[in-house]
């Protein structure tokens with residue numbers, strides 16, 4: 114097919130600057146997520162669809178304006194979907210296909226890979242948050258704005274990323290797929306996204322310790338009532354520390 | 368500078384109770400191509416993956432370009448093509464190669480590499496939709512794109528059609544010409560004969576032979592050919608053995624022996640097939656590792 118010019122393959126080994134590696138890997142992560150139709154369904158279509166349906170169709174009773182109740186819960190769902198479920202499934206299959214192992218044989222440092230994954234998740238979240246806010250406003254959402262929202266989003270992302278990497282970094286691709294979807298569905302129902310936690314009576318206080326419930330409740334207190342819930346913030350911080358530590362210890366690249 | 372690129376000393380690897388590598392030692396000189404041969408399960412992939420830093424040894428040592436295999440300093444200097452897998456299924460061929468190029472400061476031009484390996488028409492096809500042979504070639508490209516000093520190629524031509532195999536051979540020959548060290552594993556004797564400066568034959572995790580192809584196949588005074596079984600072949604001053612129509616004549620080295628054999632054939636109206644005055648690497652391999660099928 115071709116003959117090689119002598120010298121054209123002469124060794125010239127050197128790692129690329131970290132910034133170039135980070136940019137390339139982040140772009141790859143984002144491309145993979147947005148190109149994968151299941152990921153788009155999970156992170157964008159389902160949260161937006163649920164927001165529209167739950168707000169417009171009054172089959173679940175809530176106090177106050179319907180959009181004010183549902184937008185914060187859907188924001189929590191969106192963060193869980195991309196940081197936890199999407200990330201766990203992608204990571205599980207990347208391990209199964211030997212992609213992570215092969216990346217380990219390149220100059221790409223592992224922390225740059227994990228940082229790129231995080232930046233990819235944050236970029237998708239930004240897209241989710243913008244779309245949810247726009248649709249929410251169209252549905253009559255009147256949020257209280259405060260900068261503490263950022264703390265909830267960051268801690269929630271850290272907690273769910275830790276859990277996602279823990280799952281995807283230890284189980285096989287298919288097991289991760291099943292487990293991540295199951296957990297997503299259970300937390301959707303019990304996490305104060307669809308049903309107000311008060312519906313669960315005495316269990317509500319315990320359920321609020323779940324990361325999804327802490328995030329949805331914290332965001333709701335803040336955006337609906339302008340109140341910062343220290344307890345929810347603390348719960349998310351604990352989840353973040355525990356999950357990231359466990360993931361760092363248990364993660365297997367193969 | 369040290370002139371050994373890879374040094375394997377008394378390497379031991381166990382999986383549960385099975386000993387896959389049992390005190391293996393060999394080395395690969397800088398700028399040479401070394402072919403690691405052995406039956407299925409002999410321990411080739413285990414050896415290569417320990418040298419790549421993917422697996423840890425249970426004994427002995429491997430030194431890669433003067434470092435431990437896990438040392439981050441060797442990463443940019445080494446290119447790796449695993450026996451299978453390793454691509455993001457959802458990335459297109461060109462995107463995947465661009466990504467790997469972006470990890471290196473002075474990569475080869477990815478689109479040129481794609482063209483030269485005959486992947487131009489599938490550059491926009493996702494990795495998971497490439498054929499097995501196309502995935503193999505892309506994987507090879509990913510191993511060399513960073514302009515490494517040393518490349519590990521685990522069965523680089525397995526499953527390739529003849530044209531693709533030739534393109535791969537040309538690339539390996541060009542790497543060698545430009546001073547890159549190559550350790551490749553293969554089951555193709557003609558591949559080892561064509562490419563390798565040195566051949567290392569292993570079996571059951573142990574070294575059974577090593578040397579240049581010429582040294583391994585050298586066999587003075589032997590003539591082999593195939594013909595109908597049961598011929599009453601007799602050559603003065605030589606011994607004749609036959610197994611199922613394969614004749615081996617051992618005698619005094621030289622053209623006289625060849626003339627005696629062909630002379631006998633001519634008088635008896637026998638056409639000798641595959642007449643060889645040298646052992647092929649395959650003969651050497653089968654003599655060393657036996658003819659039994661491996662699990």
Ligand SMILES: Nc1ncnc2c1ncn2[C@@H]1O[C@H](COP(=O)(O)OP(=O)(O)OP(=O)(O)O)[C@@H](O)[C@H]1O
Nearest residue numbers: 382385387405406407408409410411412413414450
């Ligand atoms: N991860 C593993 N777990 C358990 N046993 C293994 C593992 N990898 C290899 N083995 C065993 O170790 C031995 C050597 O395997 P290896 O893959 O190194 O052989 P190979 O020479 O590359 O074979 P092939 O030509 O089939 O690729 C085999 O008996 C194999 O069954």
Ligand SMILES: [Mg+2]
Nearest residue numbers: 411412413450
């Ligand atoms: Mg192998």
